[in-house]
Amino acid sequence: MKGNIYIYILVMAAVTYLIRALPLTLLNKEIKNRYIKSFLYYVPYATLAAMTFPVILFSTASTISAILGFATALLLAYKGKSLITVAICACAVVFVVERLIVLFNF
Amino acid sequence: MNQIEQWKSGFKDGIPICLGYFAVSFTFGIKAGIVGLTVFQTVLISVTNVTSAGQFAGIDMIAYGASYMEMALAQLVLNIRYCLMSCSLSQKLESNLFPVHRFFIAYGVTDEIFGVTICHDGKLNPYYSYGVMSSAVPGWIFGTFFGIVFGNIMPVSVLNALGIAIYAMFIAIIIPKAKESKSVRLVVLGAMVCSMAFYTLPIIKQVSAGFRTIIITVLIAGIAAWLCPINEENTNER
Secondary structure, three states: OOOOHHHHHHHHHHHHHHHHHHHHHHOOOOOOOHHHHHHHHHHHHHHHHHHHOOHHHHOOOOHHHHHHHHHHHHHHHHOOOOHHHHHHHHHHHHHHHHHHHHHHOO | OOHHHHHHHHHHHHHHHHHHHHHHHHHHHHHHHHHOOOHHHHHHHHHHHOOHHHHHHHHHHHHHOOOHHHHHHHHHHHHOHHHHHHHHHHOOOOOOOOOHHHHHHHHOOOHHHHHHHHOOOOOOOHHHHHHHHHHHHHHHHHHHHHHHHHOOOOOHHHHHHHOOHHHHHHHHHHHHHHHHOHHHHHHHHHHHHHHHHHHHOOOHHHOOHHHHHHHHHHHHHHHHHHHOOOOHHHHHHO
16 A cells, blocks of 8 residues: 555545536536437436446346346336335345245255 | 425435445445455545445555556546536526535435436425435445444345345336336437447447446437437426
């Protein structure tokens, strides 16, 4: 380890915070341009979808449990269940499936 | 809704994030301990950064003694997606909002907190944001603490199961909107297909996760805005 650890932490924190704060504080007027408005409207859906898939398939100990957890989340989300219900049910399914895999030694 | 109700509603929506964060930051804590950071330093990183990829890369760089400039650049590259999110979020705030709120909201711009707040109905009330942060951020901080202090007690089976929480929550955010709007549905499918391509195709699979997200977002949201621009009614329902 070279350098001062606290300076490293300060650099990390400052860069990360500025990236977050500058657009929020500088863009304080409503954007009128229809293209940019539409673009910003679609940003979260594109971002979240890209971050979820296919990474979700590798987020647990086995792909089988991940696929079943994924399916559970899709089904419950489609039925309009709340964030917490969807998240907990997906975790529960993964937990049970992984216990079964260990139990039956698939 | 008044401020307290907004805060409560945010707090509730932040709970799944808290669970997911706990699992991820627990691993971060374990790793920081291996690199040789103290408990205080590790928790300080989590409190001041609140970002997964940036922190994991950060402790690696501290371990091999990167220059401060290198560190700054790496954080910029890994976290530049927050810039896009903040631009999007800025349009969801009332333009006459007391400016100091913007500085506080900025602290909580993470993939997950952004995902929940941006998809909340109507204009964004800062107290809703604070509510989400109040439950989500402690998950990140305590996860880090428990990871470095008790890294070897937590059963792996529980951590594995919690690993899916964040993604399940993302699905819960995007699916209801995709169900009612055809253009959002196409954006979601397009982004997932692109993301799969980035994961499997040679050469482009070497692109880091942060850049992958930026490229796909700009590409897909850019095409969607061109092909199906939103009308004024859509903007109001945001």
